[in-house]
Amino acid sequence: MHELSMADAMVKTVLDVAEKNDATEVLEVTIEIGKLTMLNPEQLKFLLDVLVENTLLEGAEINIVEVPVEINCNECEYTGAANMDDSDHYLAIVECPECGERNVEITAGRECNVKNIKIEKEEGDEDA
Amino acid sequence: MHKIADVEIQHDIMVANSKLAGRNQKILDDADVFSVDVLGAIGSGKTSLIETLIQKMDHNIGVIAGDVISKYDAGRFEKYDIPVVGLNTGKECHLDAHLVKHAFGDLPLDSIDLLFIENVGNLICPVDFDLGSHIRMVVISVSEGDDTVEKHPLIFQNADLVVINKVDIADAVGADQDKMVADVKILNPDVKVIKSSLKTGQGLDEIISSLETFMKQ
Ligand SMILES: Nc1nc2c(ncn2[C@@H]2O[C@H](COP(=O)(O)OP(=O)(O)O)[C@@H](O)[C@H]2O)c(=O)[nH]1
Ligand SMILES: [Mg+2]
Ligand SMILES: [Zn+2]
Ligand SMILES: [Zn+2]
Ligand SMILES: [Zn+2]
Ligand SMILES: [Zn+2]
Numbered sequence: 001m002h003e004l005s006m007a008d009a010m011v012k013t014v015l016d017v018a019e020k021n022d023a024t025e026v027l028e029v030t031i032e033i034g035k036l037t038m039l040n041p042e043q044l045k046f047l048l049d050v051l052v053e054n055t056l057l058e059g060a061e062i063n064i065v066e067v068p069v070e071i072n073c074n075e076c077e078y079t080g081a082a083n084m085d086d087s088d089h090y091l092a093i094v095e096c097p098e099c100g101e102r103n104v105e106i107t108a109g110r111e112c113n114v115k116n117i118k119i120e121k122e123e124g125d126e127d128a
Numbered sequence: 129m130h131k132i133a134d135v136e137i138q139h140d141i142m143v144a145n146s147k148l149a150g151r152n153q154k155i156l157d158d159a160d161v162f163s164v165d166v167l168g169a170i171g172s173g174k175t176s177l178i179e180t181l182i183q184k185m186d187h188n189i190g191v192i193a194g195d196v197i198s199k200y201d202a203g204r205f206e207k208y209d210i211p212v213v214g215l216n217t218g219k220e221c222h223l224d225a226h227l228v229k230h231a232f233g234d235l236p237l238d239s240i241d242l243l244f245i246e247n248v249g250n251l252i253c254p255v256d257f258d259l260g261s262h263i264r265m266v267v268i269s270v271s272e273g274d275d276t277v278e279k280h281p282l283i284f285q286n287a288d289l290v291v292i293n294k295v296d297i298a299d300a301v302g303a304d305q306d307k308m309v310a311d312v313k314i315l316n317p318d319v320k321v322i323k324s325s326l327k328t329g330q331g332l333d334e335i336i337s338s339l340e341t342f343m344k345q
Pocket of ligand 1: 297
């Protein structure tokens, strides 16, 4: 799996935004991970914790929010949350809860989104 | 004084890749190149199929060899005297649009009309990363077991053409090839599924005519 390259891209994104906003410290990072990305949140968190060492991000609280799977069914009119069976398969199987078919269009659950950060910054000179 | 600020980022790595992929497709369209992303497990016959198509199809073909062992695969393509770029993905388990963009720089796109991109041998990780190709061809083989399709639904839902290869050895490995076809149809009823053998030549004409049809669309 590609947790490492994803974690690396996330850290780069956050550092870039933090620097542009003159952050002296990053307190919190929120990342949304779709259930279908096959990224393991535990593994991702571990890698992020390692990658942020000696950066502005060191010590930040990293929140990983899992995004559930949503579908438009191609067999019936159903739209909404999907049935997921990830019990006995390596990869989650997505089914329509109405008709049980697997011919579905996935509309949510594939996110890998750096949502927002909370930073600390020096008060600007403007009101000095 | 310090102050605390919330900064909205909303940078989705998947969306960023899709945008780059869109730009890649524009580059290909401007150069009149039709491109096929070739996906499948290690050893399913991706390189062998592309080699056969290079010999049988009457097009100016180019190849981006993106599998992990691309140096080895690139060598197999180079002997046909066509433009080939090996992408060194190293430990990466998927190609992405950014890597493919780099490969374009090393290809004479203006003299190519059909470009095959052999993705990393993996049925899971490449699914989310569009490269900018016009179609996705998934190549699996009976030797991976006839439950391969069931176990990896996403890659088949996103396929435009599915090749079930090595049917010559289906009996030997005890795989039910028709179950594999049916499993694909459950996930993606409209996709074309072709049973093939590069040993006997079965299915090759059908693969070629499918690709030709996609190229004309
Ligand atoms: N029996 C049989 N072997 C095949 C067929 N297609 C490819 N192979 C063999 O499968 C092995 C792996 O093929 P290769 O093209 O390197 O797979 P790739 O990893 O997907 O690029 C090679 O030894 C091929 O000769 C086929 O249709 N039938
Ligand atoms: Mg290969
Ligand atoms: Zn991976
Ligand atoms: Zn349904
Ligand atoms: Zn990957
Ligand atoms: Zn680059």
